[in-house]
Amino acid sequence: MQEINNICRAFLWSGDYFSHRPGNVSWEHVCTPKGEGGLGLRRITLWNVAALGRYVWAIEAKKDSLWLRWINAVYIKGAEWWSYVPTQDSSWYWKRICEVKEQMKMIYTAQQLTNMQKFSIQECYKKLTGENEKVNWSKFVWNRLTLPKHRFICWLVMKERLNIALRLRNMGIIDDPLCRLCGTEDETHLHIFFNCPFSLEVCKSISKWMQFELFGDSIDSSCRKVLTSRRSRFQKQSLLAVLGAAIYFIWLARNDAVWNSKIDIIRYHVHRIQKVCIDRIYSVIPYKITNRDKSWLRDRANSMMICN
Ligand SMILES: [Zn+2]
Incomplete structure (x- = not known):
């Protein structure tokens, strides 16, 4: 594992x-759920415990099977299962099941297991991992209309884990913590996306295009603006997708400045954000949208910047 x-x-x-x-x-x-700020991968060692927990339950609930009769005849021999301890010469896998039983004791009582008609690995896994605090940005990051690679970068931004200059300086990797796009302030997550003159210009054009003041002074406030607006659900999702794309392309522009020593004109970046978003939204329109939303989307597509 x-x-x-x-x-x-x-x-x-x-x-x-x-x-x-x-x-x-x-x-x-x-490996924590998306709603709690992770990528939603499973913790496989705990999943394994939950999967083996099924055997612990089957023995406790006295299910009938050939395997259980065999286990009873060879190992348990009529002893009480909940307090049973394996002998030194038991096989590896049997000792492992007994270890899992000890872990299960922390989340279930013997009575609870006996009363269970069916054992759910998923439920057991949830109990093993426990409930953690929810984050308020998962709606933004895991928005369906946002491209997966944009989601990943947005996720790193929300975790404040992009390799920005200030972080690399604090790790002793580089000396110069200044923003690569403007060279005037320290490169922090907040600066790159919300305070840098370069980004402000990009955001201004995007807001004008969307006919919505999309950008606040942080991602949090930008999301709040969208979610508390009186736009339709579809338009809100589209706005969040545009916000995610803007974050992604500003990060790309910053990397271009670092690795290729070049900064393209604002118009070019704005055009790329618009094109990617419109293509994406048209390809995954999630449900029947109203005629009003349709014409809103068409207007956005028709008012994209021209850039050769
Ligand atoms: Zn800057």
């Missing part, structure tokens, strides 16, 4: 199955 985790982790952060490159977010946080 540790090896499977290592492969998944390497693949997420480097695209390869073997890599020691450190990730931007700890694996434990990656």
Whole structure:
């Protein structure tokens, strides 16, 4: 299981199955549900406990099967299962099931297991991981109309885990913490996306195009503006998708400045954001939308910036 985790982790952060490159977010946080700020991957060691928990339940609930009769004859021999301890010479897998029983004791009583008609691995897993605090930005990051690669960058922004200059300086990797796009202030998450003159220009054009003051002074306030507006559900989702795309392309522009020492004109970035969003929204319109929304979308498509 540790090896499977290592492969998944390497693949997420480097695209390869073997890599020691450190990730931007700890694996434990990656493996929490999306609503709690993670990527929603499963913690496989706990899932394994939950899956083996099914055997613990089957023994406790005295289900009848050939395996159970065999287990009773060879190991348990009529002893009380809940307090049963395996002998030293028991097989590896039997000791493992007994270990799982000890873990199950923390979340279930013997009575609860006995009363259960069916055992749900999913439910047991949820109990093992416990409930954590919900984050208020999952609606924005995991919006259906947002492109998956944009979602991933937005997720890193919300976790404040992009490799921005200030973070790299604090890690001792670089000396200069200044913003690569304007060179006047420290490059922080807030600065790149909401205070940098470059981004402000991009955001201004985008807001004008959407006919909505989309950008507040942070992602939080921008999302709140959208979600508390009197727009239809479809328009709100579209606005959040545009916000996500703007974040993604500003980050791309910043990387272009770092790695290729070039900054394209604002018009070019705005055009790219518009084109990607319109294409995406047309390809995944999630449900029947009203004629009003249809014409709103058509107007947005027709008023995109021209850029050769
Ligand atoms: Zn800047």
